[in-house]
Amino acid sequence: MGSLRKLAVIVSAAAFASWWQAPLAHSAPAIPRAEQPAACPATGAALQVLGSGGPIAEWAGEAGRAGTSYLLWIDGKPRLLIDAGAGSFLRFAQAGGTVASLDAILLTHLHADHAGDLAGVLNSGGFETRSAPLPIIGPDSADRFPGTTEFLARLLDKEAGAFAYNGGFVDGTEGKFLIAPHDITTAAGEADPAGLDVSNDYSVIAHPVHHGVVPALGFVIEWQGRTAVITGDQSALSQRFLADLTASKPVILFAHHVINGGAGQPRGLHRTPEQIGVLAGALAPARLVLTHNMQRSLSPLAESLAAIAKGYSGPVSVAADLDCFAL
Numbered sequence: 001m002g003s004l005r006k007l008a009v010i011v012s013a014a015a016f017a018s019w020w021q022a023p024l025a026h027s028a029p030a031i032p033r034a035e036q037p038a039a040c041p042a043t044g045a046a047l048q049v050l051g052s053g054g055p056i057a058e059w060a061g062e063a064g065r066a067g068t069s070y071l072l073w074i075d076g077k078p079r080l081l082i083d084a085g086a087g088s089f090l091r092f093a094q095a096g097g098t099v100a101s102l103d104a105i106l107l108t109h110l111h112a113d114h115a116g117d118l119a120g121v122l123n124s125g126g127f128e129t130r131s132a133p134l135p136i137i138g139p140d141s142a143d144r145f146p147g148t149t150e151f152l153a154r155l156l157d158k159e160a161g162a163f164a165y166n167g168g169f170v171d172g173t174e175g176k177f178l179i180a181p182h183d184i185t186t187a188a189g190e191a192d193p194a195g196l197d198v199s200n201d202y203s204v205i206a207h208p209v210h211h212g213v214v215p216a217l218g219f220v221i222e223w224q225g226r227t228a229v230i231t232g233d234q235s236a237l238s239q240r241f242l243a244d245l246t247a248s249k250p251v252i253l254f255a256h257h258v259i260n261g262g263a264g265q266p267r268g269l270h271r272t273p274e275q276i277g278v279l280a281g282a283l284a285p286a287r288l289v290l291t292h293n294m295q296r297s298l299s300p301l302a303e304s305l306a307a308i309a310k311g312y313s314g315p316v317s318v319a320a321d322l323d324c325f326a327l
């Protein structure tokens with residue numbers, strides 16, 4: 001892990017913001033890149049950002065960004081898939097992901113940029129050898145958002161499912177492994193956090209968050225006393241999340257950097273950069289990683305980093321697809 005740290009490009013939000021004050025007309029802003037080893041470490045725990053983008057299909061510079069997805073590695077094995085946003089199917093393969101080795105799949109919420117490739121990942125897993133049931137854990141329902149169990153039924157039910165031909169996943173027949181869906185109560189971000197029993201090697205707590213009318217979760221993963229926090233998509237009305245995790249000092253806080261907070265941007269769905277800074281200031285992570293990046297949030301990056309720096313002065317990375325962060 002030590003050698004990985006040496007590779008890290010450590011950029012203080014405040015330092016970067018003051019450097020960026022210099023006008024650099026017509027040149028693309030330098031993005032403070034995350035550490036990017038060729039692969040996740042062979043030992044220990046690491047979270048890999050499979051998809052660092054959002055709901056808009058964008059291609060910029062050398063690469064595009066898949067929709068949100070993370071992969072937890074423990075001692076070189078892919079153990080937990082968190083979200084499977086559109087485009088992440090290919091990144092899952094590129095990273096060396098396998099469905100057979102997963103303890104569970106977790107879903108922050110059921111927007112397409114977080115769950116659009118789930119059917120494809122499961123379908124691919126059907127070509128692997130797996131006998132144990134696969135827990136799939138996500139939020140409960142609300143108007144126009146089926147809960148996780150119903151979402152999977154609508155995809156896979158043998159009679160009515162959109163992919164009825166894959167109905168074997170629902171009852172563990174036809175050569176498919178059984179999926180075990182589970183809904184977490186969210187109550188617009190006010191419900192109690194829920195511990196998830198997916199592994200003895202690490203713990204996961206699902207924290208309900210506020211994401212407009214969308215039932216949504218953030219996750220805290222703890223391995224050997226070290227934690228990573230994933231905000232999921234959340235608004236600043238996620239007061240319970242902030243209160244429960246204040247001063248938790250995670251190794252990494254993955255914050256979803258979706259909007260710059262300017263005029264005409266959706267209200268009540270996401271934290272603005274300033275509100276990300278408030279959250280990071282309260283949690284006090286060793287590193288803040290901005291992900292769920294979009295052109296509209298990155299183009300004014302200097303302003304975003306300055307706004308974040310009002311509340312948080314630690315190192316900030318902007319994730320690209322496949323960036324890996326050791327715990």
Ligand SMILES: [Zn+2]
Nearest residue numbers: 054111113233
């Ligand atoms: Zn999203």
Ligand SMILES: [Zn+2]
Nearest residue numbers: 109111211233
């Ligand atoms: Zn969303």
